[in-house]
Amino acid sequence: MPIPNPNSDLNIENQPRNQQTLADFKVGVDNVIFSVDTMENRLLVLLRKRQQEPFLNLWSLPGTLVRQGESLEDAAYRIMAEKIKVNNLYLEQLYTFGGPNRDPREKIDSYGVRYLSVSYFALVRFDEAQLIADKIDQNSRVSWYPINKIPQLAFDHNEIIAYGHRRLQNKLEYSPIAFEVLPKTFTLNDLYQLYSAVLGENFSDYSNFRSRLLKLGFLSDTGIKVSRGAGRPASLYKFDAEAFAPFKDKPLVFI
Amino acid sequence: MPIPNPNSDLNIENQPRNQQTLADFKVGVDNVIFSVDTMENRLLVLLRKRQQEPFLNLWSLPGTLVRQGESLEDAAYRIMAEKIKVNNLYLEQLYTFGGPNRDPREKIDSYGVRYLSVSYFALVRFDEAQLIADKIDQNSRVSWYPINKIPQLAFDHNEIIAYGHRRLQNKLEYSPIAFEVLPKTFTLNDLYQLYSAVLGENFSDYSNFRSRLLKLGFLSDTGIKVSRGAGRPASLYKFDAEAFAPFKDKPLVFI
DNA sequence: ACAAAAGTGTTTTTTATACACCCATGC
DNA sequence: GCATGGGTGTATAAAAAACACTTTTGT
Numbered sequence: 001m002p003i004p005n006p007n008s009d010l011n012i013e014n015q016p017r018n019q020q021t022l023a024d025f026k027v028g029v030d031n032v033i034f035s036v037d038t039m040e041n042r043l044l045v046l047l048r049k050r051q052q053e054p055f056l057n058l059w060s061l062p063g064t065l066v067r068q069g070e071s072l073e074d075a076a077y078r079i080m081a082e083k084i085k086v087n088n089l090y091l092e093q094l095y096t097f098g099g100p101n102r103d104p105r106e107k108i109d110s111y112g113v114r115y116l117s118v119s120y121f122a123l124v125r126f127d128e129a130q131l132i133a134d135k136i137d138q139n140s141r142v143s144w145y146p147i148n149k150i151p152q153l154a155f156d157h158n159e160i161i162a163y164g165h166r167r168l169q170n171k172l173e174y175s176p177i178a179f180e181v182l183p184k185t186f187t188l189n190d191l192y193q194l195y196s197a198v199l200g201e202n203f204s205d206y207s208n209f210r211s212r213l214l215k216l217g218f219l220s221d222t223g224i225k226v227s228r229g230a231g232r233p234a235s236l237y238k239f240d241a242e243a244f245a246p247f248k249d250k251p252l253v254f255i
Numbered sequence: 256m257p258i259p260n261p262n263s264d265l266n267i268e269n270q271p272r273n274q275q276t277l278a279d280f281k282v283g284v285d286n287v288i289f290s291v292d293t294m295e296n297r298l299l300v301l302l303r304k305r306q307q308e309p310f311l312n313l314w315s316l317p318g319t320l321v322r323q324g325e326s327l328e329d330a331a332y333r334i335m336a337e338k339i340k341v342n343n344l345y346l347e348q349l350y351t352f353g354g355p356n357r358d359p360r361e362k363i364d365s366y367g368v369r370y371l372s373v374s375y376f377a378l379v380r381f382d383e384a385q386l387i388a389d390k391i392d393q394n395s396r397v398s399w400y401p402i403n404k405i406p407q408l409a410f411d412h413n414e415i416i417a418y419g420h421r422r423l424q425n426k427l428e429y430s431p432i433a434f435e436v437l438p439k440t441f442t443l444n445d446l447y448q449l450y451s452a453v454l455g456e457n458f459s460d461y462s463n464f465r466s467r468l469l470k471l472g473f474l475s476d477t478g479i480k481v482s483r484g485a486g487r488p489a490s491l492y493k494f495d496a497e498a499f500a501p502f503k504d505k506p507l508v509f510i
Numbered sequence: 511a512c513a514a515a516a517g518t519g520t521t522t523t524t525t526a527t528a529c530a531c532c533c534a535t536g537c
Numbered sequence: 538g539c540a541t542g543g544g545t546g547t548a549t550a551a552a553a554a555a556c557a558c559t560t561t562t563g564t
Contacts, residue, residue: 023323025280027353027371068278068367071354096351096373098282099326112323116282116371118351189543208527210544225534231542232534444516463554465517480561486515487561 023100023114029075030063030157032094032121032164033084035129035144036181036197038190043197044126044144045161046083047153051141055154061161062142063117076120083142086124090180092171094119094164097156117155121164125181172198176218179239185222187234188213218243278355283372284330285318285412287349287419288338290381290399291436291452293445298452299381299399300416301338302408306396310409316416317397318372331375338397341379345435347426349374349419352411372410376419380436427453431473434494440477442489443468473498 033046047059062083066075076091098116145151150161171177178194191213192206204212213219219237227233288301302314317338321330331346353371400406405416426432433449446468447461459467468474474492482488 021323022281022320023325025282025321025371026277027280027282027369065277066280066353066369068276068369069355070278072351072371073354093350095348096327098321098373099328100324114282114321114323116280116327118353187543204526205528207529207544207546211546212526227535229542230536230540232544234543442516460554460556462517462519462556466519467553482515482562484515485513485563487517489516 024112025114025116027066027072028063028115028117029066029072029079030061030117030119030160031076031079032061032119032161033080034121034123034147034164034168034198035126036194037126037144038193038197041193041197043147043165045147045150047143047145047150048083049141049143050154058154059145059151060154061119061157072118073120076122080122080124084124084129086128088125088128088180090123090177091120092122092167094121094160094167097160117160119160119164121167123168123177123181125183127183169199176239176244182239185224185236185238187226188219188237189234191237216247218247278369279367280353280369280371282321282327283318283370284321284327284334285316285372285374285415286331286334287316287374287376287416288335289376289378289419289423289453290384291449292381292399293448293452296448296452298402298420300402300405302398302400302405303338304396304398305409313409314400314406315409316374316412327373328375331377335377335379339379339384341383343380343383343435345378345432346375347377347422349376349415349422352415372415374415374419376422378423378432378436380438382438424454431494431499437494440479440491440493442481443474443492444489446492471502473502 031046035044035046036042037044046062048062050056050058050060062079064075064079064082066072070078072093073091076093080086080089080091096116096118098114100114147161147165150158152158153161172195178191182190182194188210189206192209195209196203218240220240220243222236222238224236225233226236286301290299290301291297292299301317303317305311305313305315317334319330319334319337321327325333327348328346331348335341335344335346351371351373353369355369402416402420405413407413408416427450433446437445437449443465444461447464450464451458473495475495475498477491477493479491480488481491
């Protein structure tokens with residue numbers, strides 16, 4: 001039964017004559033979880049195969065419904081914890097999709113409950129993430145898909161991913177989210193790979209990318225060298241949060 | 256972090272292993288409605304004085320609860336229609352605020368209903384908007400406030416405005432929303448006033464602003480001159496949507 | 511005539527882009 | 538020694554910022 005509505009007085013102030021029934025909602029959270037496979041140089045999205053109706057056996061974004069006492073962000077983190085275990089991640093709210101009839105359950109449910117989806121996007125380190133995903137993934141209900149090979153998904157999840165991808169690209173350009181997802185120390189080439197996987201091949205020349213970033217002064221050379229196969233060993237750098245502070249809130253500081 | 260939860264019999268969904276009670280939501284929409292008073296050169300926000308508890312008599316964002324069969328965007332437009340009548344406006348979803356206990360009604364209500372607020376930001380033309388707002392505004396329940404003189408508001412509405420302001424500034428820099436809110440024809444100074452009211456005094460020199468915009472080629476001179484007091488009469492320009500088309504989706508095209 | 515607002519042009523500085531070249535290592 | 542990836546520098550083009558100057562109006 002629809003819960004009797006104690007707050008109908010809310011809209012009477014400007015609409016005395018027109019007393020409409022408020023909608024009752026269940027709120028879902030769906031995560032667009034991105035990762036970059038630096039070996040293959042690909043941007044990946046984590047998908048889950050649905051085990052229930054509607055859209056049984058279709059791939060979808062990992063999601064959940066919000067529980068009592070749980071904030072939206074809590075729910076988003078819970079999804080993360082259930083699918084993959086990572087030490088570092090970046091998480092941010094994306095958009096709220098909430099038209100009536102976007103969820104087929106609205107039709108078959110008896111009480112006219114609406115389903116609203118608040119989407120979040122996350123960026124995680126691939127090396128860490130993959131291991132744990134594989135463990136859960138024994139019957140292949142969870143899997144990484146390259147961004148350009150996403151199949152037809154349940155609900156409006158293809159749209160949500162497209163939207164998340166654009167947001168990720170923008171974020172990467174003007175905030176230091178890459179460093180939340182790279183190891184503590186990394187080579188400038190690691191960083192460059194990450195950027196070009198997300199932004200596309202032709203976003204910048206490596207040497208220009210290099211000098212621009214170093215000139216900003218918040219990457220410090222640890223002096224430690226690391227050799228990966230042939231070629232000259234690379235310096236390991238680390239992100240200096242203090243040196244970055246002055247750039248905070250200044251849009252488009254780098255790249 | 257999920258709060259342990261006594262009445263877990265209310266469940267609807269299929270959550271096989273971990274049977275937690277889902278939260279029931281009412282969904283509100285709150286609008287941050289911006290306008291620019293070009294005479295005074297000020298950025299304004301439309302506020303409403305609350306006529307009911309909680310926060311009786313405090314100022315707040317105009318908002319409403321979502322009705323059955325109504326999309327979030329519909330609700331946002333309904334708020335607009337109820338408060339001010341405008342011909343042109345720009346409207347876009349901002350952010351969804353949904354922690355438990357952000358709304359005091361959650362504590363006093365019997366059924367544990369949660370309140371979630373999806374905020375939208377709007378930009379409207381001041382000349383049109385003011386007239387209609389004044390009509391509704393007979394007992395001053397609705398009023399424009401300069402962005403730097405916003406009082407203490409109900410709920411978390413001060414935060415929402417701050418967030419909306421940043422978004423408006425960004426939007427203005429890389430998309431042509433100004434033209435949705437200016438008259439069909441306008442002087443370059445009108446445009447400049449709008450930009451400097453939103454972005455702050457020192458965003459750009461007028462003459463540089465001018466040449467940058469004209470060079471982009473989507474503003475066409477109608478040839479009509481308009482004189483406003485002393486000084487040389489200004490040309491009326493109009494926005495040429497076709498000429499703008501190639502810039503679509505290219506981020507940060509101007510300013 | 512002169513103040514006020516519109517509009518043009520020029521100079522300087524900064525940033526982006528392209529690309530040539532040297533360096534240190536594995537094989 | 539030479540291929541491979543790391544790292545530096547330079548030359549050119551483009552964009553941003555500062556500001557001087559001209560034009561056309563009202564008073």
